[in-house]
Amino acid sequence: MRSLRIAVVANRKASMKAAAIAAADAFAEYDTEETILSIQSALRSAGHETFFLEADGGFADAVRQSMPDICFNIAEGLQGDSRESHIPAILEMLSIPYTGSKVLTHAISLDKVATKRIWRDLGLPTAPFQSFTHWDLPLDPGLEFPLFVKPVHEGSGMGITVKSIVHTLEELREQIAWVIQTYKQPALVEAYLPGREFTVGVLGNQLLPGEKPHSEAYTLGGYHVFPVLELDTQKGAVKGVYNAQAKSYAIDTEEAPGYLCPADIPETLARELQILAVKAFDALGGLDIGRVDFRLGAGGEPYLLEINTLPGLNPVLSDIVIAAYADGVSYEWLINEILDLAWERYHKNGHV
Ligand SMILES: Nc1ncnc2c1ncn2[C@@H]1O[C@H](COP(=O)(O)OP(=O)(O)OP(=O)(O)O)[C@@H](O)[C@H]1O
Ligand SMILES: [Mg+2]
Numbered sequence: 001m002r003s004l005r006i007a008v009v010a011n012r013k014a015s016m017k018a019a020a021i022a023a024a025d026a027f028a029e030y031d032t033e034e035t036i037l038s039i040q041s042a043l044r045s046a047g048h049e050t051f052f053l054e055a056d057g058g059f060a061d062a063v064r065q066s067m068p069d070i071c072f073n074i075a076e077g078l079q080g081d082s083r084e085s086h087i088p089a090i091l092e093m094l095s096i097p098y099t100g101s102k103v104l105t106h107a108i109s110l111d112k113v114a115t116k117r118i119w120r121d122l123g124l125p126t127a128p129f130q131s132f133t134h135w136d137l138p139l140d141p142g143l144e145f146p147l148f149v150k151p152v153h154e155g156s157g158m159g160i161t162v163k164s165i166v167h168t169l170e171e172l173r174e175q176i177a178w179v180i181q182t183y184k185q186p187a188l189v190e191a192y193l194p195g196r197e198f199t200v201g202v203l204g205n206q207l208l209p210g211e212k213p214h215s216e217a218y219t220l221g222g223y224h225v226f227p228v229l230e231l232d233t234q235k236g237a238v239k240g241v242y243n244a245q246a247k248s249y250a251i252d253t254e255e256a257p258g259y260l261c262p263a264d265i266p267e268t269l270a271r272e273l274q275i276l277a278v279k280a281f282d283a284l285g286g287l288d289i290g291r292v293d294f295r296l297g298a299g300g301e302p303y304l305l306e307i308n309t310l311p312g313l314n315p316v317l318s319d320i321v322i323a324a325y326a327d328g329v330s331y332e333w334l335i336n337e338i339l340d341l342a343w344e345r346y347h348k349n350g351h352v
Helices: 033-045 059-066 083-094 103-109 112-121 169-183 244-248 267-283 319-326 331-346
Strands: 005-010 049-054 070-073 129-132 147-151 187-191 197-204 223-225 229-232 258-260 288-296 302-308
Touching: 005 033, 005 059, 033 049, 033 331, 049 059, 059 083, 070 083, 070 331, 083 103, 103 112, 103 302, 112 129, 112 187, 112 267, 112 302, 147 169, 169 187, 197 267, 197 319, 197 331, 223 267, 229 319, 267 288, 267 302, 288 319, 288 331, 319 331
Parallel strands: 005 049, 005 070
Antiparallel strands: 129 187, 147 187, 197 223, 197 229, 197 288, 229 258, 288 302
16 A cells, blocks of 8 residues: 555544533543554554544544545544544545544444344344433333443443442432433433453454455454453452443553453354354444444343444553454554555445
């Protein structure tokens, strides 16, 4: 590939101003200087020129003035229920290529209810659920306690605490009311899954008929899947859930949950999780990179929890990066692979 001019597009944590009423974990999903500089340095190591663009209200003007060959997009977006789609939508309008999924995929994946409806429609396993726009709506008689309550449109473990697990109607209503009031969005209530927790990183794109995979590492119909990463939430400062606080601790510290990759599970389960991750990503039309979260039910059967179409890319903390290291590849490889996959998509005949 020739040397490209690449804009790394992100919302920096440092640029956010805490509103007086913001939730305690309000900025958990935004990126650090360390992540942005690491991505830039990885791209430079492959001979590209890079510069940073803040994904704020001035973005459309800034990107039009600088006209990069492609944007490396990790922008979570400032606000709104489809905020991860805002930068892709602007770039589509300006005909500027960008890495990762497109507008609709990010919008759906940021809506856990819409995502679960699509998976359920395709027969993929996801826990039974109900969406609440008010605490006092009747509970679906098919849902049995314990239940789990979370915001419909958040990521990075936001709005999730030990109180998310509810055992009575009173606890349920209290938690739904807290989610709606704090995050100004509906609450998703689903069956509590008591089993082990895993996450699976996916790279790649659907193969068109007759098309060859990106490389020999792409063995699952156009996709390369990283080894399964287990999050052991019995360890660390936050027991039982993998929330914003749990995610913030450096790996191998006493406060952090256990990270085990590859997970110590039977080969058949690992394979099942990897195939389900690809199906879940493909179902949403995901492009280039994604990460799919799972929990096991009481009988050890896997359920899809949610998908992250903009998975964190911190070189030390992020799940998909930890899984890439366990796969024997470097951070530089991972970042440049995402770029190559995107660049290839834009330059192949017959691709949408
Ligand atoms: N139905 C459930 N049963 C048990 N635990 C759950 C359930 N849903 C979520 N959790 C716990 O809450 C955590 C966060 O949930 P989820 O992955 O849906 O949210 P998120 O904030 O979007 O995560 P991410 O940081 O991956 O974007 C899970 O990792 C898991 O520990
Ligand atoms: Mg998750």
